[in-house]
Amino acid sequence: MGIQLMGIAHAKQKLRRNLSAKIASVLATSNVPRGHIAVYAGEGYRKRFVIPIAFLNHPLFQELLNRAEEEFGFDHPMGGITIPCSEECFVSLTSFLSSIS
DSSP states (O other): OHHHHHHHHHHHHHHHHHHHHHHHHHHHHOOOOTTEEEEEEOSSSOEEEEEEGGGGGSHHHHHHHHHHHHHHTTOOTTSSEEEOSOHHHHHHHHHHHHHHO
């Protein structure tokens, strides 16, 4: 029992270190302004968009995030959040969200 708990604690510590290193490398290499997040959208070639974090709370954007979770889980091929919609659809949505903010 004690050995198993030690193994779990060690695994959690290793996971934290790996996640911290990944997050630090992403933050160091990306030039995303404070209060924004980079996401990828498009079919085939995915384009990078930088959007305000506030968009993540809107119900329309929440629906896209749910679809992204269904399609990709938490393993996004681009390294950031990948939105499963066309570039035109994404631009329309972000334009709409910008106009109501």
